[in-house]
Amino acid sequence: xxxxxxxxxxxxxxxxxxxxxxxxxxxxxxxxxxxxxxxxxxxxxxxxxxxxxxxxxxxxxxxxxxxxxxxxxxxxxxxxxxxxxxxxxxxxxxxxxxxxxxxxxxxxxxxx
Amino acid sequence: xxxxxxxxxxxxxxxxxxxxxxxxxxxxxxxxxxxxxxxxxxxxxxxxxxxxxxxxxxxxxxxxxxxxxxxxxxxxxxxxxxxxxxxxxxxxxxxxxxxxxxxxxxxxxxxxx
Numbered sequence: 666x667x668x669x670x671x672x673x674x675x676x677x678x679x680x681x682x683x684x685x686x687x688x689x690x691x692x693x694x695x696x697x698x699x700x701x702x703x704x705x706x707x708x709x710x711x712x713x714x715x716x717x718x719x720x721x722x723x724x725x726x727x728x729x730x731x732x733x734x735x736x737x738x739x740x741x742x743x744x745x746x747x748x749x750x751x752x753x754x755x756x757x758x759x760x761x762x763x764x765x766x767x768x769x770x771x772x773x774x775x776x777x
Numbered sequence: 778x779x780x781x782x783x784x785x786x787x788x789x790x791x792x793x794x795x796x797x798x799x800x801x802x803x804x805x806x807x808x809x810x811x812x813x814x815x816x817x818x819x820x821x822x823x824x825x826x827x828x829x830x831x832x833x834x835x836x837x838x839x840x841x842x843x844x845x846x847x848x849x850x851x852x853x854x855x856x857x858x859x860x861x862x863x864x865x866x867x868x869x870x871x872x873x874x875x876x877x878x879x880x881x882x883x884x885x886x887x888x889x890x
Contacts, residue, residue, distance in 0.1 A: 697877075699877075701879075707881075707883060707884075708882055708883055709820070709868070709870075709879075710881070714877055764822050764833065765810075765822070767820035768819070
């Protein structure tokens with residue numbers, strides 16, 4: 666699976682949009698971009714994933730650049746409960762490569 | 778659905794003792810994963826099962842670690858003998874065939890003294 670690069674930490678004001686970037690310049694054509702987050706003392710939680718089109722669900726939006734070498738996770742109205750470590754992962758969706766490989770992630774601090 | 782259930786939530790044991798961690802995946806999920814998390818190494822995949830069969834155990838640190846999945850609703854991760862460097866949070870996760878998101882349990886915090 667392709668490697669990803671994320672900033673170590675970010676701050677965001679409560680109520681504002683949090684934009685978390687991820688670089689994945691070596692992504693392959695059949696690899697998806699996944700985002701998970703881990704709130705303190707809990708297991709990682711799936712947020713969203715996409716291949717090349719932008720995606721939106723009740724938790725967040727995912728914007729993937731046209732060349733697919735980078736993406737941005739957007740939390741439109743961050744709350745204090747969104748304080749967590751956010752992981753960007755790229756992997757295929759075939760059953761042969763089922764492992765989720767976590768990097769260091771971005772520690773997002775939402776401040777009042 | 779109660780999600781992925783792990784027990785115990787916390788375990789403190791003495792070096793040399795056997796430790797058994799337990800996991801109940803979400804009903805109907807075909808894949809089960811064991812991860813370990815430490816400050817130094819982050820989240821590491823130890824082993825995963827598909828339909829109760831171990832598929833990849835290359836992340837298991839050494840022979841002291843073993844994992845079993847006797848049926849679709851139960852898995853164990855055993856450490857024998859335990860060492861202080863095994864202290865970590867151990868997560869179990871499951872995923873259904875055709876689904877994309879993994880569901881993680883709340884983890885077991887293991888402390889070996």
